[in-house]
Amino acid sequence: MISFDDLLPLLPLLIVSLTVVIxxxxxxxxxxxxxxxxxxxxxxxxxxxxxMLMLPWTDQQVTPLLIIDQYSLLFTxxxxxxxxxxxxxxxxxxxxxxxxxxxxxxxxxxxxVGAIVMVSSNHFxxxxxxLETLSMSLYGMIAYPLHSKDTANYPLxxxxxxxxxSAAASCFILFGMALIYAQTGTLSFTSLAAxxxxxxxxxxxxxxxxLLVSTGMAFxxxxxxxxxxxPDVYEGSPLPATAYLATVGKMAMAVLLLRFLASTEALSFxxxxxxxxxxxxxSIIIGNLLALLQENLKRILAYSSIAHMGYLLIAVVAxxxxxxxxxxxxISFYLVAYVVMSLGAFSILSVVSSSEHEINQVADYQGLFWxxxxxxxxxIAMLLSLAGIPLTVGFIGKFYxxxxxxxxxxxxLLAALVIGSGIGLYYYLxxxxxxxxxxxxxxxINFPVAGIESLSSYFVIGLLFFMLILLGVYPSPLVTxxxxxxxxx
Amino acid sequence: xxxxxxxxxxxxxxxxxxxxxxxxxxxxxxxALIAIIIELAVVVLxxxxxxxxxxxxxxxxxxxxxxxxxxxxxxxxxLSVLMIALTAFLGLIAVGSAWAEITERTGFFYFNLLWTLxxxxxxxxxxxxxxxxxxxxxMLIPMYLIIAIWGHENKSYAAMKFFIFTQVSxxxxxxxxxxxxxLHYIEFGELSFNYQDLLNVxxxxxxxxxxxxxxxxxxxxxxxxxxFHAWLPDAHSQAPTAGSVILAGVLLKTGAYxxxxxxxxxxxxxxxxxxPFAMGLAAFSILYCAKVAFAQSDIxxxxxYTSVSHMGFVTLGIxxxxxxSLQGAIITMLAHGLSAAALFMLAGGLQHRIHxxxxxxxxxxxxxxxRMAVVTMFFSIAALGMPGLxxxxxxFLVLLGAFQVNTYATVASAFGLILASVYSLWxxxxxxxxxxxxxxxxxxxxxxxDRREMFYFALMMFGLIWMxxxxxxxxxxxxxxxxSLLASTQxxxxxxxLTTGAGL
Numbered sequence: 001m002i003s004f005d006d007l008l009p010l011l012p013l014l015i016v017s018l019t020v021v022i023x024x025x026x027x028x029x030x031x032x033x034x035x036x037x038x039x040x041x042x043x044x045x046x047x048x049x050x051x052m053l054m055l056p057w058t059d060q061q062v063t064p065l066l067i068i069d070q071y072s073l074l075f076t077x078x079x080x081x082x083x084x085x086x087x088x089x090x091x092x093x094x095x096x097x098x099x100x101x102x103x104x105x106x107x108x109x110x111x112x113v114g115a116i117v118m119v120s121s122n123h124f125x126x127x128x129x130x131l132e133t134l135s136m137s138l139y140g141m142i143a144y145p146l147h148s149k150d151t152a153n154y155p156l157x158x159x160x161x162x163x164x165x166s167a168a169a170s171c172f173i174l175f176g177m178a179l180i181y182a183q184t185g186t187l188s189f190t191s192l193a194a195x196x197x198x199x200x201x202x203x204x205x206x207x208x209x210x211l212l213v214s215t216g217m218a219f220x221x222x223x224x225x226x227x228x229x230x231p232d233v234y235e236g237s238p239l240p241a242t243a244y245l246a247t248v249g250k251m252a253m254a255v256l257l258l259r260f261l262a263s264t265e266a267l268s269f270x271x272x273x274x275x276x277x278x279x280x281x282x283s284i285i286i287g288n289l290l291a292l293l294q295e296n297l298k299r300i301l302a303y304s305s306i307a308h309m310g311y312l313l314i315a316v317v318a319x320x321x322x323x324x325x326x327x328x329x330x331i332s333f334y335l336v337a338y339v340v341m342s343l344g345a346f347s348i349l350s351v352v353s354s355s356e357h358e359i360n361q362v363a364d365y366q367g368l369f370w371x372x373x374x375x376x377x378x379x380i381a382m383l384l385s386l387a388g389i390p391l392t393v394g395f396i397g398k399f400y401x402x403x404x405x406x407x408x409x410x411x412x413l414l415a416a417l418v419i420g421s422g423i424g425l426y427y428y429l430x431x432x433x434x435x436x437x438x439x440x441x442x443x444x445i446n447f448p449v450a451g452i453e454s455l456s457s458y459f460v461i462g463l464l465f466f467m468l469i470l471l472g473v474y475p476s477p478l479v480t481x482x483x484x485x486x487x488x489x
Numbered sequence: 490x491x492x493x494x495x496x497x498x499x500x501x502x503x504x505x506x507x508x509x510x511x512x513x514x515x516x517x518x519x520x521a522l523i524a525i526i527i528e529l530a531v532v533v534l535x536x537x538x539x540x541x542x543x544x545x546x547x548x549x550x551x552x553x554x555x556x557x558x559x560x561x562x563x564x565x566x567x568l569s570v571l572m573i574a575l576t577a578f579l580g581l582i583a584v585g586s587a588w589a590e591i592t593e594r595t596g597f598f599y600f601n602l603l604w605t606l607x608x609x610x611x612x613x614x615x616x617x618x619x620x621x622x623x624x625x626x627x628m629l630i631p632m633y634l635i636i637a638i639w640g641h642e643n644k645s646y647a648a649m650k651f652f653i654f655t656q657v658s659x660x661x662x663x664x665x666x667x668x669x670x671x672l673h674y675i676e677f678g679e680l681s682f683n684y685q686d687l688l689n690v691x692x693x694x695x696x697x698x699x700x701x702x703x704x705x706x707x708x709x710x711x712x713x714x715x716x717f718h719a720w721l722p723d724a725h726s727q728a729p730t731a732g733s734v735i736l737a738g739v740l741l742k743t744g745a746y747x748x749x750x751x752x753x754x755x756x757x758x759x760x761x762x763x764x765p766f767a768m769g770l771a772a773f774s775i776l777y778c779a780k781v782a783f784a785q786s787d788i789x790x791x792x793x794y795t796s797v798s799h800m801g802f803v804t805l806g807i808x809x810x811x812x813x814s815l816q817g818a819i820i821t822m823l824a825h826g827l828s829a830a831a832l833f834m835l836a837g838g839l840q841h842r843i844h845x846x847x848x849x850x851x852x853x854x855x856x857x858x859x860r861m862a863v864v865t866m867f868f869s870i871a872a873l874g875m876p877g878l879x880x881x882x883x884x885f886l887v888l889l890g891a892f893q894v895n896t897y898a899t900v901a902s903a904f905g906l907i908l909a910s911v912y913s914l915w916x917x918x919x920x921x922x923x924x925x926x927x928x929x930x931x932x933x934x935x936x937x938x939d940r941r942e943m944f945y946f947a948l949m950m951f952g953l954i955w956m957x958x959x960x961x962x963x964x965x966x967x968x969x970x971x972x973s974l975l976a977s978t979q980x981x982x983x984x985x986x987l988t989t990g991a992g993l
Contacts, residue, residue, distance in 0.1 A: 384630065389629075389630060389656075390622075390623045391623075399663070403557070407671055414664060418657060422657040422660070425653050425656055426653065429649055430649075433649070436637060475554060476553070476555065479554055480556065483556055
């Protein structure tokens with residue numbers, strides 16, 4: 001019997017779920033975009049706030065399915081805040097759409113429920129539940145009807161692509177889980193390292209099972225060679241959906257992967273670290289190389305996210321080599337940094353775009369610096385952060401990865417990181433270069449005039465920029481927080 | 490505190506300069522000038538400070554990221570003070586050279602200029618290696634923007650090349666820095682990026698060599714030394730004049746400073762092993778780039794290659810690692826800072842007037858711009874190492890010190906002085922002597938130097954003559970620093986031989 005005390009740690013999850021229900025009822029009573037938006041934003045804000053309050057003292061397994069500790073709460077907070085930001089800047093994006101647009105907020109809320117379950121999961125059942133809740137909502141968000149040829153070119157193609165590949169990935173994960181269940185007889189994450197060889201199948205099956213689960217997760221994280229869906233889905237979706245997929249979606253998956261690997265001690269099987277190292281190297285090289293020739297900012301961000309997830313895997317591999325080292329903190333910090341900077345980049349793209357017309361060609365940004373210096377400065381800062389230049393949070397994140405790599409003497413992976421970042425500089429700087437070039441006079445690109453409805457978006461962009469610089473210059477508070485939270489993994 | 494104010498004056502000055510553009514496009518340069526003058530005043534204050542314990546004139550130490558043992562640790566000794574003085578002085582010159590040349594987006598230009606200088610001063614004072622790396626990278630972005638926005642015809646390529654070369658080599662240095670901190674953790678049980686702490690770390694040799702190499706590549710790219718120099722001619726020729734002045738005068742010196750401050754003291758044994766190779770590389774840089782300079786028709790590229798050649802003397806002096814050669818290296822850094830900056834200003838001035846850098850189109854300018862010709866003559870002669878001017882003192886001391894250590898490299902490098910005379914006089918002949926033809930440039934375009942420009946050149950001439958005739962004040966400032974550096978590396982080497990002796 002679940003008592004009230006057991007439910008208390010679930011408060012953030014319950015608040016977000018309730019928000020979804022209330023928003024749905026509100027939409028049923030009266031369709032109002034601004035009302036459903038406000039409800040969702042307030043609900044997410046409240047959930048983030050409550051989770052933050054609970055952070056210092058909650059450490060509890062709630063039902064066998066969910067673990068609510070500092071680590072999961074930290075990422076609950078980040079998921080809620082990030083979703084809230086996306087909800088804020090999807091308002092000006094959708095507000096001119098001549099169709100039912102209120103449901104987009106429902107989908108954001110639902111996806112966040114999935115994300116919270118994922119970051120709190122240490123059981124295969126909750127893994128699947130969270131993952132599917134998130135993915136199902138994303139299908140809807142990606143295929144959201146926009147009716148304009150100038151925006152998402154191929155939302156249906158993107159959605160079907162994502163649906164099929166994501167379902168295939170889920171199958172891999174489920175099959176892997178089944179094999180692991182055959183070994184251990186339990187669905188919760190337990191160590192596979194010290195299994196009694198008398199029971200279950202042989203070790204080879206465990207390795208296959210782990211590889212299957214890892215493959216599925218690598219699909220969701222868009223790691224090479226499982227990355228083929230990424231650029232098309234990024235390009236084809238409405239911007240807020242892309243932003244959600246790229247930030248909250250990947251972060252929740254990465255946290256889940258980390259907890260899975262740590263609890264099952266999967267990396268102690270020789271083949272798994274090798275597989276992850278290979279995936280990391282291919283992701284870094286392929287992601288950066290393919291981004292070089294792209295002209296579409298969404299596609300560039302897609303390829304750059306592949307590379308960033310590759311950098312992240314370096315710390316994942318390191319977490320096995322040096323146990324109790326800095327690697328878990330490195331992963332956590334890098335995730336936070338990644339969310340801040342990609343969300344920043346997407347928020348700027350979406351504030352100049354709308355559901356009628358998306359501005360995502362690199363050439364469209366020529367002269368942005370002289371047209372609206374603040375917006376351009378922030379976009380440049382986000383890009384430099386993605387490139388890992390100091391004064392930004394991206395540099396501290398990369399520093400963490402370097403540290404984790406050095407601590408575990410992963411020289412080959414570090415070499416890949418250096419080469420990859422070197423290539424990466426080129427395409428980030430190319431965008432920066434275009435932004436600071438003089439305005440083109442002959443063909444005016446119509447940047448929408450910012451109306452009153454984008455005020456809150458500018459506030460969000462300013463906040464993200466502030467966080468980007470603050471965490472890049474004075475990261476100590478976050479470092480301390482992550483240090484204590486990471487001890488729970 | 491004084492060090493913090495040195496950096497923050499420039500940071501704040503840059504912000505104010507940017508903001509003041511919205512009032513009037515002429516204000517930013519005035520703001521920048523005022524900021525630099527205040528900066529110079531603070532530098533003078535710093536020079537008046539007495540050296541405290543350990544030779545540090547001023548220092549500030551505050552925790553920054555305790556998790557990694559990173560602190561905000563700035564300190565300056567004689568060596569840093571000399572470099573800071575050079576930076577502030579050339580900052581003034583750079584503002585002067587941009588005064589009339591930069592007419593578009595002035596606010597953002599001076600913002601970038603001042604922030605570059607702030608980053609450089611941070612590099613010269615940071616004694617926490619993380620902080621050092623932080624400033625090392627911070628000075629890149631504004632420099633990139635200066636080249637990319639106000640550069641010449643091929644600026645995109647040049648700016649990108651500059652950034653990627655320095656950033657990638659910087660990442661190798663970051664790995665080396667992190668390894669040092671981690672080795673400190675293994676040996677003493679806590680992470681530290683503090684220079685003084687890291688001096689105590691003892692690293693076994695094959696590893697020490699690799700870490701040293703990481704630092705060396707980072708610094709040699711900035712210096713630049715031959716295999717890593719490809720970015721420099723492009724960056725120099727495409728940058729606006731003020732950018733070239735800062736690049737040649739100050740940014741290159743950060744590489745040499747890093748070698749003196751970090752590479753050799755932190756890795757004395759590996760550096761001793763590496764010294765013959767580094768000195769060979771230096772000699773090769775000197776001769777090869779002098780030869781390549783001779784083949785250029787673009788006047789800025791020519792000066793850029795001569796910079797690489799002259800910086801070869803600095804590398805040579807540093808790796809000889811005795812008092813004379815180090816003194817020589819430091820004087821060469823200062824003197825080359827002035828002479829190269831002046832030559833770039835002259836080349837930039839020419840380009841501003843006649844819109845070309847191609848020397849084949851020039852000739853006979855002496856008639857119409859006699860002051861400019863004489864000034865160019867002066868700085869060319871300074872660059873080729875005429876006794877009585879600063880460059881001679883520096884290069885002579887380097888050769889004197891290096892001769893005791895590595896005869897072959899020194900003898901080879903000495904030929905660089907001959908090549909230097911050839912290319913310097915070649916420039917004078919090509920540009921100022923010979924017949925003048927009206928058909929190519931109207932005489933009216935070829936204005937002579939005006940008073941403002943003459944004032945800046947006079948300042949630099951004064952500096953070079955001072956260093957040439959009475960270098961003692963400069964030597965005195967650097968002397969205690971070098972003595973302690975030499976002593977610490979010798980004791981480390983001694984300890985190493987003792988332990989290996991005990992092992993036998």
